[in-house]
Amino acid sequence: KIALMQNKKIVVRFPPSPTGEWHFGNIRTFVFNYLFAKKNGGEIVMRFEDTDTARNKEGADLLQLDILKKLGMDFDHGPYYQSQRKEIYKKELGRIIAEGKAYEAEENQSGTGKVIRLKNTERKIMWKDLVKGEIVIDTSSFKDEKGNIDFIIARSIDDPLYHFTVVVDDWLMHITHVLRGEDHVTSTPRHILILEALGAPIPLYGHMPTIIGENKKKLGKRNGAVPVREYLEAGFLPDALLNGISLLGWNPGGTQEVFTREELINTFSLERIQTHPAIFTGQKFDHINKEHIKMLPKEVIEKEIFNHIPEKYQTHSLSKSLISLIVERIYKWGDVATLFEAGEFEFFFSAPTLEIEKLLCPEHLRKGATVELSQIKKHLEIVSQFLESVEEWNTETIKSVLWDYATKEGRGIVLWALRYALSGKEKSPDPFTIGALIGKTETLKRLIYASHLI
């Protein structure tokens, strides 16, 4: 708010460590930064915090950047790498030492050198957190086991630690809003102290609640943290993912739950971020994704589905006709292949194997009538005769020629037998649709085969 009043351009940052993959815990922080910046015409700085070279993972930065790109989350500055900014930290560190605000201390964990500490006094530090409200923390809580309140900001003049580098960068990169996870709440007073020593302005802080796993522990590599990449690979839409992630710990107040990217940006506000942790289950993601699929143009849906049909079926002329059947059975593109792999549509491509008894419909569909295989045989033969006469072969004509007969003889009985004869499955699309798709010749062939079985 203050920044807005000063008419200062909003600048946020996203500072991941290149130590692993995005999961829903850490990506959510960036999503909120992204939405906040876009909503307010601000800018985003991308900055890798890679000063702990031992923890860095080769290529993690590129993978993180790639995911961001796939999600359509762009940034305006960077990516910067802290490992390439050591001279800057050295200069600032040297300055505050010279000014007497920090000092070299003799002690050292390994006993082989010095360490740099920031001078500190016991006092209360307060800031108005953008999501949590006013927070007061006493610096005396920084005391180490020896009672030393001066905390370490660098291993040496050439080797600054996280608290120092973040603060210097946030200052030099003109960050106005530091929006980060709740795990940084207790380090905020340290940052303010360093900022004061530096003579730098203090940005606005906002700390979002943690996302926890089903065991109520912080989401992490070892705790249910599914990589966002896997969701992308499973065929979730980027905008749907953004929608689902946003709803984890934020909502605009009404009953709307499906939002386009634009709607998300327009309605986003820090005030409506939740103050308690949210459990990540991924439960709503399927549903949200389906809703997003429905918003897509018909041609796009058809194209995507076709592209996800396993190759060996793609070449078959039937594949395109199956699309309308597929669309209502999937939540995400990856489900298309799953459907085929599970053999759900196998009968469209080759005649099914049948078990005679299954031609009889289940008890509860018979409406009290007794059914025998000999009757089924007769039904199948008569149905074949009806179909024989159909000239224009499609779902409607097939249905109309059979409907009265099925109604008279018992729809459950006749249609079940017909459908099973065509599909070999207890659960499948309706027999008229199947018949229309596989063609008159194939339909009659399967019916005759089934009746000969009896």
Add this chain to the structure above:
RNA sequence: GGCCCUAUCGUCUAACGGUUAGGACAUUGCCUUCUCAAGGCAGUAAUCGCGGUUCGAUUCCGCGUAGGGUCACCA
């Protein structure tokens, strides 16, 4: 354990002192020209506990309980 934060259906959440505590996902049942899918309708399900303040508390306060975060020469 110290310090900080939090507490509404199974889950995500709405209700800025007065509601039959709302929605969504999931779940259950029914309907929808046999099954499945899709769609429609309906149902089950929550204010952590105890004290205050108040005519009236989900809402404000205190205590308790529970959960989260953090206490590095990691970030």
